[in-house]
Amino acid sequence: MNLALVEKLVNKSAKIGIVGLGYVGQPLFIRYSQIGYSVVGFDIDQLKVDELNKGHSAIEHIRDDWVKEANANGFEATTDFSRAAECDALILCVPTPLNKYREPDMSFVEGTTDMLKPHVRAGQVVSLESTTYPGTTDELIKPRLEENGLTVGEDLFLVYSPEREDPGNAHFNTQTIPKVVGGYSAACLEVGEALYKHAIDKVVPVSSTKAAELTKLLENIHRAVNIGLVNEMKVVADRMGIDIFEVIDAAATKPFGFTAYYPGPGLGGHCIPIDPFYLTWKAREYGLNTRFIELSGEVNRAMPEYVVSKLMDGLNQHQKSLNGSRILVLGIAYKKNVDDMRESPSVEIMELLRDKGAEVQYSDPHVPKFPKMREHNFDLSSVELSASNLEEYDAVILATDHEKFDYDAIYTNSKLIIDTRGRYRHRNGKVIKA
Missing domain, CATH: 3.40.50.720 (NAD(P)-binding Rossmann-like Domain)
Structure with a gap:
């Protein structure tokens, strides 16, 4: 047949x-x-x-x-x-x-x-x-x-x-x-x-369905673990006063044995934040603990909290508390230039800010209205970026670095920028790297 x-x-x-x-x-x-x-x-x-x-x-x-x-x-x-x-x-x-x-x-x-x-x-x-x-x-x-x-x-x-x-x-x-x-x-x-x-x-x-299933998990665990590593390195480098993006770019000049991964506000998308936990769960059936995979997951899940802590540091420098501040999140899709919201760390950042008493809004040219999601709910629409609009916020968080954003205008008109993507790595003053 x-x-x-x-x-x-x-x-x-x-x-x-x-x-x-x-x-x-x-x-x-x-x-x-x-x-x-x-x-x-x-x-x-x-x-x-x-x-x-x-x-x-x-x-x-x-x-x-x-x-x-x-x-x-x-x-x-x-x-x-x-x-x-x-x-x-x-x-x-x-x-x-x-x-x-x-x-x-x-x-x-x-x-x-x-x-x-x-x-x-x-x-x-x-x-x-x-x-x-x-x-x-x-x-x-x-x-x-x-x-x-x-x-x-x-x-x-x-x-x-x-x-x-x-x-x-x-x-x-x-x-x-x-x-x-x-x-x-x-x-x-x-x-x-x-x-x-x-x-x-x-x-x-x-050779089998199981081999194909594990192939997909390995592909995404590889990314999750390496992103977890570079996110941890970001925190260490920041404490030491070193620009992690400069370090990554320098390391990437090695023609063998190194692949560049870049830090961010957490993991997003339908695969990388989720797939490693499929294997850790199944491994327990065989009496195994996948400690390396689970550790990278812990590091990556901690990134939204880290971003909010950097925001709070920046507001403190301006004699402001997070409670009552107006915060604009730039980019809520899980990666740049798409409208895909699945597992986006931006949403977790927004929820953390809301829970701490901030007034939260967002701007995303790819997501005009906050969509219905299984576990998250915001009745918001995307804010148009203009000089007058940006000036109204106590801080902006660059969470997803869409190409459609006017980064010069954002820098000029914002009071405080929390940069999670390294777009403003060569700018000083109002920029806090996160």
């Missing part, structure tokens, strides 16, 4: 179902539509489905003309999960957040699989792309898919292929980022490679 499915995937007669139409799912449905596949998108959010069917994406870097082109090519979004039976391939792109105890919240993966399983049939491939701990595909997805009598590896094919989207990165896109694929069996891997070979320039097969 796998040979018949491989043939359909190779000749593009297969219908592709994308389950979860967010930052990962939307680039995928656009890519598969571009190269000639019939594509159906599934999501539980009726508003999102309606907007996509009208040719509009709420995600800033997903252009409406791309969505309209996909619609013209036959793409349709739906909340009707029974239509999964129409599809030859189902690619799951659903959230995998942490709960309040920093343990994996698999409810979206489990719930989505449970919605699909009455409609899953023989001759399909199911691919999970959500970042998760090693064993998820085999231990959570496989048993659910087999409840109706199908056998994975014979009737139905199961793979894990971690998403590697980087919103706002102009150098890489869905097509050009190599795709790691692991299958439950050799037959599953063969089908998985066929699923992605036309859509992605380079497919990288690995």
